[in-house]
Amino acid sequence: MQMMQERRTDAKKGKYSYCSVVGRCKRSTKNNLLKFGAAYLPILLGENHWISGVILPAKKDVLLYNPSGVDNRNSVVLQNLLRLIGDEYKRMHNSSAEAAEAYLGQWSLTDAATYNGSTFPLQDNGKC
Numbered sequence: 001m002q003m004m005q006e007r008r009t010d011a012k013k014g015k016y017s018y019c020s021v022v023g024r025c026k027r028s029t030k031n032n033l034l035k036f037g038a039a040y041l042p043i044l045l046g047e048n049h050w051i052s053g054v055i056l057p058a059k060k061d062v063l064l065y066n067p068s069g070v071d072n073r074n075s076v077v078l079q080n081l082l083r084l085i086g087d088e089y090k091r092m093h094n095s096s097a098e099a100a101e102a103y104l105g106q107w108s109l110t111d112a113a114t115y116n117g118s119t120f121p122l123q124d125n126g127k128c
């Protein structure tokens with residue numbers, strides 16, 4: 001999973017790495033993704049498939065929209081977004097891993113492809 005349009009060419013390609021995105025978090029206008037009303041994150045899956053992650057700090061919710069619909073990678077991406085939130089929380093509060101885990105326990109994860117009553121449009125190109 002590539003986050004925030006960052007393409008990596010090293011061995012970590014496709015893996016979550018806070019080190020690869022923390023600079024972008026610090027350079028954001030509020031210095032932290034958790035201070036926004038909503039943080040929208042473009043995410044590159046593979047070499048050419050973009051999906052969208054949304055972090056909603058006030059609701060403590062993470063949303064994922066994959067225009068291809070259900071994908072076995074969706075749950076991995078959601079977990080990585082949750083890890084990003086935990087890493088941002090630790091950075092901003094100088095907190096322990098235990099405090100961050102307690103904070104993350106308050107969050108919910110929503111995959112739009114499996115959301116009940118979902119009417120999100122799906123991309124159907126490439127399907128025979």
